[in-house]
Amino acid sequence: MQRNKRFFDLKRILPLLLAAAMYAAPLAITNQYVLRVCVYVSIYSILACSLNLISGVCGQVSMGHAAFYGVGAYTSALIALSFGLPWPICLLAAGVLSALVGLLIGTPALRLQGGYLVICTVGFNELVRLILLNWVSVTRGPMGLTNIPRPRFFGVAIHSGRQYLYLSMTLLLIVYITLRNILHSRFGRNLRAIKEDETAAETMGIRVHREKVTAFAIAAGFAGMAGSMLAHYMLYINPNLFIGDFSTTILSMVVLGGMGSMPGSVAAATLLTVIPEALRELDRYRMLIYGLMLICMMLGKNIPWDTTPLGRAAARLRGRVKIARESEHGGKD
Amino acid sequence: MLLKVEGLNTFYGNLHAIWDISLDVGEKEIVALIGSNGAGKSTLLKTLAGCIPARSGRVVYRDEELRLRHMRSDRLVKKGIVMAPEGRRVFPRLTVENNLKMGAYTRPKKEWTDSFTRVYDLFPRLAERRGQMAGTLSGGEQQMLAIGRALMGDPKLLMLDEPSLGLSPLLTEKIFELIQQIRDQGTTILLVEQNAVAALAVANRGYVLKVGHVVQSGTGRELLSSTEILRSYLGTQ
Ligand SMILES: Nc1ncnc2c1ncn2[C@@H]1O[C@H](COP(=O)(O)OP(=O)(O)OP(=O)(O)O)[C@@H](O)[C@H]1O
Numbered sequence: 001m002q003r004n005k006r007f008f009d010l011k012r013i014l015p016l017l018l019a020a021a022m023y024a025a026p027l028a029i030t031n032q033y034v035l036r037v038c039v040y041v042s043i044y045s046i047l048a049c050s051l052n053l054i055s056g057v058c059g060q061v062s063m064g065h066a067a068f069y070g071v072g073a074y075t076s077a078l079i080a081l082s083f084g085l086p087w088p089i090c091l092l093a094a095g096v097l098s099a100l101v102g103l104l105i106g107t108p109a110l111r112l113q114g115g116y117l118v119i120c121t122v123g124f125n126e127l128v129r130l131i132l133l134n135w136v137s138v139t140r141g142p143m144g145l146t147n148i149p150r151p152r153f154f155g156v157a158i159h160s161g162r163q164y165l166y167l168s169m170t171l172l173l174i175v176y177i178t179l180r181n182i183l184h185s186r187f188g189r190n191l192r193a194i195k196e197d198e199t200a201a202e203t204m205g206i207r208v209h210r211e212k213v214t215a216f217a218i219a220a221g222f223a224g225m226a227g228s229m230l231a232h233y234m235l236y237i238n239p240n241l242f243i244g245d246f247s248t249t250i251l252s253m254v255v256l257g258g259m260g261s262m263p264g265s266v267a268a269a270t271l272l273t274v275i276p277e278a279l280r281e282l283d284r285y286r287m288l289i290y291g292l293m294l295i296c297m298m299l300g301k302n303i304p305w306d307t308t309p310l311g312r313a314a315a316r317l318r319g320r321v322k323i324a325r326e327s328e329h330g331g332k333d
Numbered sequence: 334m335l336l337k338v339e340g341l342n343t344f345y346g347n348l349h350a351i352w353d354i355s356l357d358v359g360e361k362e363i364v365a366l367i368g369s370n371g372a373g374k375s376t377l378l379k380t381l382a383g384c385i386p387a388r389s390g391r392v393v394y395r396d397e398e399l400r401l402r403h404m405r406s407d408r409l410v411k412k413g414i415v416m417a418p419e420g421r422r423v424f425p426r427l428t429v430e431n432n433l434k435m436g437a438y439t440r441p442k443k444e445w446t447d448s449f450t451r452v453y454d455l456f457p458r459l460a461e462r463r464g465q466m467a468g469t470l471s472g473g474e475q476q477m478l479a480i481g482r483a484l485m486g487d488p489k490l491l492m493l494d495e496p497s498l499g500l501s502p503l504l505t506e507k508i509f510e511l512i513q514q515i516r517d518q519g520t521t522i523l524l525v526e527q528n529a530v531a532a533l534a535v536a537n538r539g540y541v542l543k544v545g546h547v548v549q550s551g552t553g554r555e556l557l558s559s560t561e562i563l564r565s566y567l568g569t570q
């Protein structure tokens with residue numbers, strides 16, 4: 001009986017099944033276009049999950065995440081182009097440099113609260129775009145960087161859409177697991193406490209500013225890695241890929257995913273990548289729709305959802321799951 | 334002497350909120366700080382908790398002079414100076430148990446069990462509700478949680494800012510009983526209260542603050558019998 005229960009422990013089996021399904025799925029996809037969309041879904045999921053750490057979990061809303069994505073993409077591409085280093089090293093360098101830039105910007109910016117922080121990060125994103133555009137001797141300005149080398153493993157270049165999908169999915173999986181472990185650590189609990197009540201967190205002895213800056217730098221680092229993935233997939237990048245509009249899109253993913261939920265971020269990243277592809281003719285209205293959605297979500301935060309029929313149903317469901325889990329664990333905690 | 338403060342000054346920008354305040358807190362005492370709204374009681378506690386920087390003055394804690402520049406909340410919590418801030422400020426969307434864990438944040442995990450036992454013994458109500466979201470607790474339960482959370486830091490000096498705020502007379506009485514109980518367990522308490530009569534009744538000593546100055550001090554009983562003070566500064570009978 002006891003053994004059976006442990007064997008069918010849903011909580012442990014489900015992620016494995018999901019991962020297995022995830023890795024099996026690309027074998028069934030033959031359409032190049034679908035593979036392409038899936039690669040983008042992976043890259044955008046990394047962006048959404050990383051922004052979720054600082055904006056969703058810790059409550060420090062940033063509208064400049066695309067800037068770190070850009071810093072990472074350019075770093076990686078430039079290193080590969082000028083030194084011919086292998087991709088994993090470029091990826092790491094992109095992550096480290098973006099994290100350092102995050103540290104540099106985050107240290108002063110995270111002293112600001114709410115709307116001031118948002119404006120500051122918007123300004124930062126614009127600054128990065130202008131640098132990429134005007135530092136022509138290094139970035140080649142509006143022409144962008146071309147002929148970025150493909151990632152190579154054991155002398156073989158990654159070529160097909162399916163190979164790229166496996167690569168980007170693996171990167172997503174690594175980022176996801178890392179972030180998940182961070183969320184469940186003491187540091188993660190501190191971030192949640194800061195979002196809940198900064199003053200109280202401070203009186204507990206939490207170094208509020210330091211924790212915020214650390215989270216910001218980690219988020220920036222992962223965004224930089226996503227940028228590296230993009231650069232070596234597209235093989236061509238230009239400053240327009242990293243404008244403020246795209247930061248808004250990433251933030252929409254985090255908000256839509258439910259501020260703080262990692263699976264939510266991935267689901268929302270998927271939705272917001274697939275839907276615009278499906279509704280190409282609506283492309284013109286995309287930013288309008290995102291804007292409206294952000295406003296609705298922000299307003300929605302003030303609605304006491306728990307008292308609405310929907311909220312009550314959700315609460316009942318949660319209660320049932322929790323009870324099921326508790327009986328599964330049999331008071332282990 | 335557990336804490337000795339001399340000539341402490343705190344500013345909010347140009348606003349001089351704490352003027353040359355000196356006070357002593359002895360081991361295992363309850364010291365009450367009373368005064369009307371805006372007298373600077375909360376500011377004084379926040380300064381001593383390291384949430385606001387002091388501009389000048391001397392703070393000696395357990396025979397060690399604390400440098401004002403180094404008075405930062407994380408260091409002070411580790412030294413055993415913990416404040417339960419005004420207005421409870423529990424983490425509403427964390428469970429009762431996780432709120433308490435936050436309070437023990439600076440301490441190694443193996444020491445938590447004793448503190449949990451102590452808090453749950455003092456506040457059996459919290460033990461019953463350990464899995465509940467703190468935001469859904471009643472005001473009184475939230476206050477117990479705020480005090481319990483501060484105790485999880487294992488303070489030598491516990492600073493409570495208006496623990497009776499918004500509580501019914503019955504619960505207020507209960508909270509003051511618990512405060513005495515905490516003191517009897519060996520924790521020194523610096524207590525800020527609007528409820529001057531009740532606070533002075535349990536306090537060993539008290540200080541009366543007025544616009545950032547200490548205007549009167551003495552034992553709890555002395556201050557209680559000084560009806561003039563109560564009437565002019567506190568407006569109670
Ligand atoms: N963050 C702040 N910025 C500027 N001034 C402040 C700030 N906080 C408090 N003050 C001012 O400092 C003075 C003392 O405030 P404090 O909160 O310490 O009073 P208090 O004695 O705790 O009052 P109460 O009993 O109403 O809580 C007040 O005049 C208040 O306006």
Ligand SMILES: [Mg+2]
Pocket residue numbers: 374375376419494
């Ligand atoms: Mg006050």
